[in-house]
Amino acid sequence: MSTAFVEAGVARAVARDITDVIGGTPLIELGNYSRSRGLGARLLGKAEFVNPVGSVKDRIAWAIVRDAEEQGLLSRGDLIVDVTSGNTGIALAAIAASRGYRTKFYLGDNTSPDKRRILEALGAELVTIPNSLFLDPDALVTLFEQVEAENPGAFIANQLGNPANPRAHYETTGPEIWRDTEGSVDVLVAGVGTGGTASGAGRFLKEQKPGLRVVIAEPGDLSIPSEEEVYPDEIDGVHKVEGIEEDRLPPNYDVTIADEIVQVEAAQAYETSRALLREDGLLVGPSAGAAVWVATRLAERPELAGTTIVAVLPDTGERYLSAGVFAPRA
Numbered sequence: 108m109s110t111a112f113v114e115a116g117v118a119r120a121v122a123r124d125i126t127d128v129i130g131g132t133p134l135i136e137l138g139n140y141s142r143s144r145g146l147g148a149r150l151l152g153k154a155e156f157v158n159p160v161g162s163v164k165d166r167i168a169w170a171i172v173r174d175a176e177e178q179g180l181l182s183r184g185d186l187i188v189d190v191t192s193g194n195t196g197i198a199l200a201a202i203a204a205s206r207g208y209r210t211k212f213y214l215g216d217n218t219s220p221d222k223r224r225i226l227e228a229l230g231a232e233l234v235t236i237p238n239s240l241f242l243d244p245d246a247l248v249t250l251f252e253q254v255e256a257e258n259p260g261a262f263i264a265n266q267l268g269n270p271a272n273p274r275a276h277y278e279t280t281g282p283e284i285w286r287d288t289e290g291s292v293d294v295l296v297a298g299v300g301t302g303g304t305a306s307g308a309g310r311f312l313k314e315q316k317p318g319l320r321v322v323i324a325e326p327g328d329l330s331i332p333s334e335e336e337v338y339p340d341e342i343d344g345v346h347k348v349e350g351i352e353e354d355r356l357p358p359n360y361d362v363t364i365a366d367e368i369v370q371v372e373a374a375q376a377y378e379t380s381r382a383l384l385r386e387d388g389l390l391v392g393p394s395a396g397a398a399v400w401v402a403t404r405l406a407e408r409p410e411l412a413g414t415t416i417v418a419v420l421p422d423t424g425e426r427y428l429s430a431g432v433f434a435p436r437a
């Protein structure tokens with residue numbers, strides 16, 4: 108039963124709309140994957156692709172819209188705008204469809220073609236921004252000014268800074284992991300896009316168990332845009348955090364949350380997504396592959412033998428079929 112049903116305090120067999128079935132996702136044992144590698148720790152995946160619109164972003168999109176509705180900032184027909192690598196846009200557009208809003212998103216020109224098609228199918232207006240923009244931190248500030256100027260009167264969801272984002276993870280993702288592991292979770296592994304998942308769920312879990320470790324899976328140098336390679340194979344949705352000045356990081360990323368940051372390249376993340384599919388039947392995207400690759404490195408450490416490691420699996424792999432994640436180039 109989903110968290111939304113429980114939160115409402117009433118047990119209902121039929122959901123009123125998609126927002127009723129957001130959250131309450133299962134923790135799944137990465138059984139064959141762990142056994143075939145002889146891992147000494149228990150590896151669990153938090154299956155966010157089970158959300159109704161297919162990703163962890165359903166949680167924050169609904170939290171942001173609900174918060175705006177409660178504050179009287181949204182009325183039927185209003186326009187919701189954000190800068191997104193896809194999943195937040197898809198979640199916002201689906202929730203907007205169900206509640207009578209319009210959507211417009213600023214989307215990188217390297218966004219997976221499948222995500223773009225889903226956004227188009229949902230009727231979202233799309234503005235393409237060049238990936239090279241992410242080479243220049245000042246350009247992002249300018250982009251946000253442009254977004255505000257181009258959309259007067261719109262509700263800017265601002266997933267990077269809206270406190271409803273980490274709050275959703277503090278109130279749902281973290282407690283679900285704690286409840287479903289019966290308090291046995293020792294390590295949480297996640298990537299950072301906005302930082303909402305790691306900061307919100309991480310904070311909740313550390314409050315329950317001060318010794319719990321939060322480990323961030325961040326893209327290695329080959330997997331982020333550079334002057335030489337503006338379009339490398341990327342781990343969609345997650346960004347580098349190590350060595351970045353604090354005022355250049357998303358406001359929703361709590362810089363004190365990480366106990367360790369481990370680099371993973373896109374090729375390793377893709378390979379892990381393929382392994383999870385073939386060995387355990389889990390069709391997940393590359394940021395899930397990245398988190399599990401890092402969790403695997405941790406599980407190989409003798410000092411972590413016998414611990415329980417939870418890796419967040421943010422979205423479904425169906426969003427990356429055209430991006431070649433499951434059919435590697437020769």
Ligand SMILES: Cc1ncc(COP(=O)(O)O)c(C=O)c1O
Pocket residue numbers: 192193194195298299300301302303304305343344345392394395421422
């Ligand atoms: C596929 C994917 N994985 C992981 C993340 C990171 O989640 P968060 O924004 O909570 O840091 C995102 C966010 O954009 C994403 O789209």
